[in-house]
Amino acid sequence: MKVYITAGEPSGDKLGASLMEGLKARVPEVQFTGIGGERMIGQGLESLFPMDEISVMGITEILRQYGKLKARIRETAEAIIAAKPDVLITVDLPEFSLRVAELVKARSDIRVVHYVAPTVWAWRPKRATKMARHVDQVLALLPFEPPYMEAAGMRCDFVGHPVVTEPQAGDDDVAAFRQRHDLGDAPVALILPGSRRSEVSRLAPVFGDVVARLQQERPDLRFVLPAAAPVAPMVEELCAGWAEPPLVLDPRKLGEDMAAEKRAAFAASDVALAASGTVSLELAAAGTPMVVAYDMGWLSREIIGRMLLVDTVTLVNLVSETRAVPEFIGKACRPAPIADALLSVLEAPQAQVEAMALTMERLGRGGPHPGDRAAQAVLEGLGRG
The missing domain is CATH 3.40.50.2000 (Glycogen Phosphorylase B;)
Structure with missing residues (x-):
């Protein structure tokens, strides 16, 4: 099984690594390529380039670095299409992730899974409809998010929030x-x-x-x-x-x-x-x-x-x-x-x-680990669950 997975900031790197660990437990021969940080590299990822090159926040910074970001988006999409993975998983960072997904879908039938649903329940609900044109499945952190994604035509699985796995002081x-x-x-x-x-x-x-x-x-x-x-x-x-x-x-x-x-x-x-x-x-x-x-x-x-x-x-x-x-x-x-x-x-x-x-x-405290739930949802979406 070949998985292309991308993340662009520390929180996404943590989510991505947990998902990768869950996939490895279910499909030992899985291979990972993509973009990630130390945690994802530690799970076996070969990163196309350093993750921090796409970690941009805010409108001003995006505009300032738009040329570089656009080039990295094109480079990533070309690498995905050439790799022909079984699935592309983009983790959060919608400014980068969804643009990559759009380019990939325009030239292939590679299944696209986006991890972390956009907050369409709070504002800009039309983002879900636009997103559905090039995303097949969404992995949601919040239990009330699936209906919003499903109404736009995407499969959506609530997989739990990583906060429930964080250690607490005694x-x-x-x-x-x-x-x-x-x-x-x-x-x-x-x-x-x-x-x-x-x-x-x-x-x-x-x-x-x-x-x-x-x-x-x-x-x-x-x-x-x-x-x-x-x-x-x-x-x-x-x-x-x-x-x-x-x-x-x-x-x-x-x-x-x-x-x-x-x-x-x-x-x-x-x-x-x-x-x-x-x-x-x-x-x-x-x-x-x-x-x-x-x-x-x-x-x-x-x-x-x-x-x-x-x-x-x-x-x-x-x-x-x-x-x-x-x-x-x-x-x-x-x-x-x-x-x-x-x-x-x-x-x-x-x-x-x-x-x-x-x-x-x-949010899932006391239940299966969110990374395990996310991995299971990805495999079910591929018909391998």
């Missing part, structure tokens, strides 16, 4: 973390302002004001901020000006210990203030109640606000079919109501605890 880890940072038995609030410079610069002043308000209401509350590596210097500088500077977990200083320290911080916290995104699922996996807040530039706020099809953007709310997680998006991202919501959640977290547990169950 009681001993939490106790050691509290002792290491002299937290004692104090309640802890986790502050998560995002991982991109644009969102951190916009959210940090708001979050700093929230921290000051919380400290006034709850002087016993301690604050911990695990900084993302790309924005660690920026976070350190911005937080220094807060009325109540948090304990910043800095990946530059912690190195390889950062992941374990972050897990312990999540588990040790009683409540979290988080930027919108998949971090809400990480918090749910750790059982940490939260409030979500996010803002963007005026133009993006206006455009996205008009295009949104859902009344919540928090995945815990969507998956659990509740509205247990308070969220403050766009114009609503103001310190006073955010602080009030955090105090309320801190005092009465039970509704969220139940919603988070239901979310993890629905």
Whole structure:
């Protein structure tokens, strides 16, 4: 069996490697070519070129590198057509993946599987119809996504979310973390302002004001901020000006210990203030109640606000079919109501605890590994399941 598989960023490399491992367990003689990072190469991939050459994010960066990206798209499509694989699997990165798929389908009948469904349930639903012209099957991370893809004419399999496989800190880890940072038995609030410079610069002043308000209401509350590596210097500088500077977990200083320290911080916290995104699922996996807040530039706020099809953007709310997680998006991202919501959640977290547990169950916790489910779905789509 010959599989051509592509990924363009670390999260996709992780998904791709897990899927490859699942395929190897079922088809020992499977051969992999494509594009990937260290994890996929470790599973036996021969990468056409370094994965980071197609890791582009945002409209501005895509336009700046459009010539190089377009050349890599053509090169990849030519390599796929020449290889004649049994299946092409593209992992996330739709700006690259779906353009490659379109070129491949125009000149061959190679089966195309796309891993990670686009968020057509939230905005731009016509993307599914356009995608169906050159994608045969979609592997979805969220349980409510298949009907949207199937309505456009594609097979879609819910395979589970990788968050359910992530390791969690235990009681001993939490106790050691509290002792290491002299937290004692104090309640802890986790502050998560995002991982991109644009969102951190916009959210940090708001979050700093929230921290000051919380400290006034709850002087016993301690604050911990695990900084993302790309924005660690920026976070350190911005937080220094807060009325109540948090304990910043800095990946530059912690190195390889950062992941374990972050897990312990999540588990040790009683409540979290988080930027919108998949971090809400990480918090749910750790059982940490939260409030979500996010803002963007005026133009993006206006455009996205008009295009949104859902009344919540928090995945815990969507998956659990509740509205247990308070969220403050766009114009609503103001310190006073955010602080009030955090105090309320801190005092009465039970509704969220139940919603988070239901979310993890629905995402596949306790069931087969998502990589195994994805591999099985690919083989069934090929008639080899």
